[in-house]
Amino acid sequence: VDRLTDKTALVTGSSRGIGRATAIRLAREGALVAVHYTANEQAANDTVELIEKEGGSAFTVRAELGVPGDVHELFLGLERGLKERTGDTRLDILVNNAAVTSTGSAPEDLTPEEFDHYFAVNAKAPYFIVQRALGQMPSGGRIVNLTTGVTRTSVPDQVAYAMTKGAIEQLTFQLARILAPRGITINSVAPGITNNGGPIFDNPQAVEAMAKFSAFNRVGEAGDVADVITFLTTDEARWITGAFIDATGGTLLG
Numbered sequence: 038v039d040r041l042t043d044k045t046a047l048v049t050g051s052s053r054g055i056g057r058a059t060a061i062r063l064a065r066e067g068a069l070v071a072v073h074y075t076a077n078e079q080a081a082n083d084t085v086e087l088i089e090k091e092g093g094s095a096f097t098v099r100a101e102l103g104v105p106g107d108v109h110e111l112f113l114g115l116e117r118g119l120k121e122r123t124g125d126t127r128l129d130i131l132v133n134n135a136a137v138t139s140t141g142s143a144p145e146d147l148t149p150e151e152f153d154h155y156f157a158v159n160a161k162a163p164y165f166i167v168q169r170a171l172g173q174m175p176s177g178g179r180i181v182n183l184t185t186g187v188t189r190t191s192v193p194d195q196v197a198y199a200m201t202k203g204a205i206e207q208l209t210f211q212l213a214r215i216l217a218p219r220g221i222t223i224n225s226v227a228p229g230i231t232n233n234g235g236p237i238f239d240n241p242q243a244v245e246a247m248a249k250f251s252a253f254n255r256v257g258e259a260g261d262v263a264d265v266i267t268f269l270t271t272d273e274a275r276w277i278t279g280a281f282i283d284a285t286g287g288t289l290l291g
């Protein structure tokens with residue numbers, strides 16, 4: 038603990054799932070965390086409450102990603118929250134976690150509108166969030182982008198989703214060399230099947246079937262992935278940049 042004292046962090050999509058678990062861990066390490074969400078205000082408030090109960094600091098920021106003006110709205114809320122609490126708008130840590138994850142339509146039925154929505158939320162928004170964040174990120178800054186093991190294995194019903202995450206991995210890879218002179222690292226973390234609190238994880242048979250994908254024969258917990266993300270934000274991970282970090286519990290071993 039306390040590896041992130043005096044740091045500030047934005048975790049997109051931290052009302053629930055992996056984002057929430059990450060927000061909690063970053064706060065545990067001493068960071069002031071902006072808990073971003075779009076629809077689930079109560080869940081975002083609960084994340085902040087969980088953090089404050091442990092003695093940490095956090096505030097919520099609402100912004101729908103994937104629509105015009107999204108990044109501006111996000112940063113208005115972020116900067117207001119940071120300024121109130123720290124006196125300036127410095128952002129040390131950015132975790133691009135929010136994404137459209139639902140399978141949606143089968144590849145043969147996917148509409149151009151659904152395709153555009155996937156890319157707007159999962160690829161375009163993170164790009165412009167990074168662009169905007171870099172204006173207020175000092176040396177020692179950390180960017181972590183959530184991808185998926187699906188970019189390394191063929192999953193028939195997730196073609197468009199996997200394409201958006203392939204784009205995120207390129208964002209990481211291409212920016213790493215550009216940001217290194219500024220002392221900023223950027224990495225991708227790829228979860229496998231991870232319990233995000235969604236209804237399917239209440240179905241024991243479905244969970245048993247999903248567990249088989251991992252070498253450890255269980256589904257991941259949000260904390261399993263959040264611990265990896267948190268490590269990448271610390272000084273201990275200063276020598277890692279541009280990496281694809283496999284946090285799939287051995288799913289990609291085949």
Ligand code: NDP
Pocket residue numbers: 049050051052053054055056073074075076077078080100101102103133134135136137138158183184185186227228229230231232233
């Ligand atoms: P969840 O589906 O549990 O939560 C998604 C989060 O993103 C929520 O906080 C949600 O906010 C927010 N969000 C979704 N769409 C938008 C939008 N248009 N604008 C703003 N916020 C939005 O996510 P997971 O924890 O399952 O996944 C987190 C990351 O990990 C994602 O990038 C995902 O692709 C990746 N991943 C997850 C896996 C898994 O098995 N869970 C496997 C591989 C990768 P709100 O609550 O307000 O709706």
